[in-house]
Amino acid sequence: MERGLTLLVAALVAHLSFSNAQVDITRSGCGVTKLCVETPDDCAPDGTDNCLFTSVIAAPVAPSGAMLSIELRGDSSGYIALGLSADASAVTTMLFICASSSATNTFFFSIMTVNSADGVLTPATEPVSDVNGMVTGDVIKCTFNIMSVDAPTLSIILGTGTTNGATIGPFNAALNSGPLVLANPASNVVATAGPNVTTAAAPPTMPNSGGAVQPHAVLLLLSVLSLAVMLRGGSCG
Template identity: 50%
Template sequence: MERGLILLAAALMVFVAPGVQGTAHLSFATNRTVNITRDGCGSTKLCVETPADCDPAGNGTCLFGAVNTSTPMAPNGTDLSIQLRGNSQGYVALGLTANASVGITMLFICAQNSSNNGTFFFRTMQRNNTDSMLSPTETIVREIRGSVEGDMIRCEFDVPGVNATSTRTSHAITFSILLGSGTVTGGVIGAFNSTLNSGPLNITNPASNVVNTTPAPTTTTSGASSVLYPHALLLLLSVLTLSVKLRA
């Protein structure tokens, strides 16, 4: 049986830079099915996944995240609509960071509580990128919808006002997106194990991680080169002219 919960509210602010730590306040509501597909990847939403090109709508193993953004505007930042799907008996998470080696990663965690019939719950955490330590943080998260089916976790949520810099008079939209998972023991979030790091991406560009595979135009040759360069053409014309004069 599929089990899902909508989390309707979370509190205070998010921007991916050092910020205030605390506990997000969440409330729970009725069951809801969450459907996540690849529709719009590269055109209306930025998608990352492992393994490559896996199907989040299928039953196979697929850790998938998608980000749809509003038009960025300083000092308010960019509004994000995020989808996350993965397989875990604990949690799956999507992280946003300005630099995966230093500073912090804001983690959005979709989890199941196996000690409570696998019920869905949502958390936001802050990871120190230097020592990987996790700590709770206050974060605005809206319209949270989640479902659990066996070890498959799906969730969708909106995050307003995201900025890759703590300078609120400017706006930065380049993030590395992390995907990973971890354990949940007695409601306690375990260490985040990252399995994908997208590298720096412009999150407002759905195609920012799409490689252009269109081959460069090539010149077809048969045997020796069939291309006549200007100096070779002039030489050929000179020879022909000389031959005509000798026969005259």
């Protein structure tokens, strides 16, 4: 049974509940046109195995911000969530929640902040648009746009939680990406490289060029000269 939503206008969202949407999420474009973060590594969001996955496309917004186009997919009978944090030491993280109502198995969307110290969730608002979501069994998929973000580097947190009807339960983080440059789709390629990703090897140490003398060669030359002076001095007399 599939239930979902479509919201085509920008709004300050705290909680929305709608129905009837189709959402298709794949790895196509990961590392090239979109930044992808997932657990387990390289899992397939369009498959049947457990996969908590998000992708981000950042488009510049004047004067200095960006609009983030988000895909989010995960396995949960409650909710899945994308967290964004500008600072590892930040007290709160903004959570964008795609959820299934435990009473009706219908999709709803919510935004909250979570306190890193005590895990307390607080309803929040943020301009979003084009929210689409669907629930198929325990698989939740959604897409949405975050209208304006002014931090070029953010940490992505993925996690899940429970719902009681439309009430959001505690957030359980499953992955923290660490700081990522969201406008660079390949900014985490090395960190999340799997068997199908080739990472660049460290550049080899090149021989000295241009006639410059390396420090160890200078020390060796000075030692040789000192020894020669001592030998000449000892032969005088």
